[in-house]
Amino acid sequence: MSSCTAPIRSAGGSPTIAGAELTPGDRKRLLQLARASLEAHLAGRALPPLPDDALCGRLAGAFVTIRVAGALRGCLGRLAADRPLGAIVRDMTVAAARDDPRFAPVTAEELPALTLEISVLRQPAPFAPVDPARLVIGRDGLIVRRGRRTALLLPQVAAEHGWDAERFLEACCRKADLSSDAWREPGLDVLTFQAEVFEETGDETGEWARQEGRGKGR
Numbered sequence: 001m002s003s004c005t006a007p008i009r010s011a012g013g014s015p016t017i018a019g020a021e022l023t024p025g026d027r028k029r030l031l032q033l034a035r036a037s038l039e040a041h042l043a044g045r046a047l048p049p050l051p052d053d054a055l056c057g058r059l060a061g062a063f064v065t066i067r068v069a070g071a072l073r074g075c076l077g078r079l080a081a082d083r084p085l086g087a088i089v090r091d092m093t094v095a096a097a098r099d100d101p102r103f104a105p106v107t108a109e110e111l112p113a114l115t116l117e118i119s120v121l122r123q124p125a126p127f128a129p130v131d132p133a134r135l136v137i138g139r140d141g142l143i144v145r146r147g148r149r150t151a152l153l154l155p156q157v158a159a160e161h162g163w164d165a166e167r168f169l170e171a172c173c174r175k176a177d178l179s180s181d182a183w184r185e186p187g188l189d190v191l192t193f194q195a196e197v198f199e200e201t202g203d204e205t206g207e208w209a210r211q212e213g214r215g216k217g218r
Contacts, residue, residue, distance in 0.1 A: 047101025
């Protein structure tokens, strides 16, 4: 499980990074699942069941970001595409609310002010040679690895901070507790990935509860 780094969100809608694979209906259903999961967790209820369908059953990594008034309130996710997407969204929503070490756990009193964003990840690819000119800000996310030190930054983070490619690489290295110029050194694995990123617009709340009888828990 990994944390993302995200600042106050800049104005704008729900970006699709590196092309769309999810339909608008797919995005809405995943956001409904995340909202229902957050509500159930904060109320102390059982988490919503998952339907046996292609959307929730596809294998994909994903991150869930929680914001309040645009500011980061929690963000956790899973890079590996080794679990069903529905289960990842459900579990990472709870984890972002409860387990992000940068924040106190989210409380039920905060719920009306919270918004949710989901980043569905594409498969990472080696970024070699490491050339900042090949890094596309707003499209590419970063992973750096050296031994047991690893860090991930989502594609939207650099654009929201106003970073150029070198500052993005430096930030990811610092997050891994490496020197900011470690990306220039041999022995560091650098990977890039893309994601489809979408957030709540206000019309998703409450829908999953009416659907959950059609699915079954995992």
